[in-house]
Amino acid sequence: MPLTLLLLFHILSPVLAWLPVEDWESGNVTTSGGGLECVCSVFLPDSTFPADRVQHMQQVTTDLRLEVEIHMNKLVHYGGKLDIFLGELMDLTVRVAMLESSPDNYIKLDFELLRIELREFEALVSQLKDSFNSTSPTLDSLYTEIHNMTLIVNQLETFDKSNLEVIRIEFAKLQKKLDECQQEQEFVEPDIGNCNHTGIMRVNKPVVFQLNAHLNPGYQYGGWGKDSKPVRGYESMYWYGAYSTPSVYEFYLYSNYDKLLQRSSFTHHGLPQGYEGTGNNYIVHGNTVYYQAANPFRMSKLNLTSSLYSHRQITKASERFTYMYSPNQFLDFSADEKGLWVLYATEEAMGKIAIAKIDEKSFGIEDEWTTNAFKPLVGNAFMVCGVMYATRPGDLKTEEIYYSYDTKTGEEKYMSIPLQKFQEKFVNLHYNPTDQKLYMYNNGYYVSYSVRFNKE
Numbered sequence: 001m002p003l004t005l006l007l008l009f010h011i012l013s014p015v016l017a018w019l020p021v022e023d024w025e026s027g028n029v030t031t032s033g034g035g036l037e038c039v040c041s042v043f044l045p046d047s048t049f050p051a052d053r054v055q056h057m058q059q060v061t062t063d064l065r066l067e068v069e070i071h072m073n074k075l076v077h078y079g080g081k082l083d084i085f086l087g088e089l090m091d092l093t094v095r096v097a098m099l100e101s102s103p104d105n106y107i108k109l110d111f112e113l114l115r116i117e118l119r120e121f122e123a124l125v126s127q128l129k130d131s132f133n134s135t136s137p138t139l140d141s142l143y144t145e146i147h148n149m150t151l152i153v154n155q156l157e158t159f160d161k162s163n164l165e166v167i168r169i170e171f172a173k174l175q176k177k178l179d180e181c182q183q184e185q186e187f188v189e190p191d192i193g194n195c196n197h198t199g200i201m202r203v204n205k206p207v208v209f210q211l212n213a214h215l216n217p218g219y220q221y222g223g224w225g226k227d228s229k230p231v232r233g234y235e236s237m238y239w240y241g242a243y244s245t246p247s248v249y250e251f252y253l254y255s256n257y258d259k260l261l262q263r264s265s266f267t268h269h270g271l272p273q274g275y276e277g278t279g280n281n282y283i284v285h286g287n288t289v290y291y292q293a294a295n296p297f298r299m300s301k302l303n304l305t306s307s308l309y310s311h312r313q314i315t316k317a318s319e320r321f322t323y324m325y326s327p328n329q330f331l332d333f334s335a336d337e338k339g340l341w342v343l344y345a346t347e348e349a350m351g352k353i354a355i356a357k358i359d360e361k362s363f364g365i366e367d368e369w370t371t372n373a374f375k376p377l378v379g380n381a382f383m384v385c386g387v388m389y390a391t392r393p394g395d396l397k398t399e400e401i402y403y404s405y406d407t408k409t410g411e412e413k414y415m416s417i418p419l420q421k422f423q424e425k426f427v428n429l430h431y432n433p434t435d436q437k438l439y440m441y442n443n444g445y446y447v448s449y450s451v452r453f454n455k456e
């Protein structure tokens, strides 16, 4: 390691300088006896053997070893720091969103704090850059962007709502970059579509974290995400819908992430009377919205390409058991590497969740499995690689993936994988196989998480 050698040289050179060469050459040698016995004594002029210096050198060597060890630990530590960094940035984003939703509460101090924290981020990223000593384009651009953010905040001497909007969007973009940066540091290889793993190992910190496009915390019910099987040309599309009640009556579509942040949708679909939904456990799959119709109760789909609706009743699905955070959540749609699914509780299993595989062509149920997850105690559930995962509350800021059911083997597992929340309640949580992320609608906020899998 070049760094070790560099350090070694710097630290040892003064020590070598303290041990002059002549000390060792100006001794005296005596002989005694008839040449049979030779006694050699070495006299060192002016001073005795520099034991103290050697000891010092040994101390320095120990220190050096420690220093190298500390440096090695730092590399590990910076990984952790990046995590903390992401967490802090999340808090910042929330603050900016709050500033915006209540501009009257704006005080100069908030900007001062933003400035201070941005300075800290700047220092951290530059530390990261130094410690990894690799040219990382992501880190370089992060550095520039944090610097740019500082400039923007500095320019905001007078309050202006549109400026806050700029900050909000810039922060969100920054978060996405950080997410990419973290993946780069983790050396995560994109393994999209591969189910060659033994399940979820952990869920990263939430990084995309925005108040909904209505900029209204009262819109607690809703969902957001990406198409889990996009049609050509719509790969980067995002969808969003939110309401102040459990009713589902409209969806917005955005051509890409930046448009989502700018709240600039390219189209909007209002569900006509008689087609309204409820329960907020919908997804978009193959340019089609799958949702639970309210009255009559059934599963429905809106084909966004043709604008046509279709419906199917699921007689087995109970209308008595909903997830714990929200009413009317009887049908929970999910899509993974294996296709399209719907989760519901049945009377026959006394409220336990059943997994049903949807045949996309016929829009019918092709197979069904009964799990041991009792729906009223479950926060939400989603499918990954044909395995259902169920969550339950940890503390106010944590949800826990606690249970899984594999439809291929019938195997159940209990586990504890934490999921950080911003607020206690959420109404829509689903996995997207195209980017291996979880999307959550957390009390009016967009949240997403990268999922990491156990590799054998």
Ligand SMILES: *[C@@H]1O[C@H](CO)[C@@H](O)[C@H](O)[C@H]1NC(C)=O
Pocket (backbone or CB within 6 Å): 002, 003, 133
């Ligand atoms: C960092 O990397 C550059 C280029 O690879 C190299 O020239 C330099 O010596 C390295 N610095 C340290 C401290 O390892």
Ligand SMILES: *[C@@H]1O[C@H](CO)[C@@H](O)[C@H](O)[C@H]1NC(C)=O
Pocket (backbone or CB within 6 Å): 027, 028, 029, 030, 043
């Ligand atoms: C070496 O030892 C001899 C005999 O004891 C002595 O005469 C001489 O002065 C010594 N030389 C030095 C450099 O100490």
Ligand SMILES: *[C@@H]1O[C@H](CO)[C@@H](O)[C@H](O)[C@H]1NC(C)=O
Pocket (backbone or CB within 6 Å): 141, 144, 145, 148
């Ligand atoms: C930073 O700001 C400069 C000047 O406003 C701009 O040209 C540049 O594109 C910005 N860089 C990033 C990464 O946002």
Ligand SMILES: *[C@@H]1O[C@H](CO)[C@@H](O)[C@H](O)[C@H]1NC(C)=O
Pocket (backbone or CB within 6 Å): 196, 455, 456
């Ligand atoms: C799955 O992973 C195992 C172990 O890493 C490997 O031996 C095997 O070839 C992989 N199979 C596929 C289909 O990727």
Ligand SMILES: *[C@@H]1O[C@H](CO)[C@@H](O)[C@H](O)[C@H]1NC(C)=O
Pocket (backbone or CB within 6 Å): 286, 288, 303, 304, 305, 306, 360
């Ligand atoms: C949606 O409509 C288009 C155009 O009619 C059709 O090609 C596509 O198969 C439909 N998708 C679904 C999931 O029904």
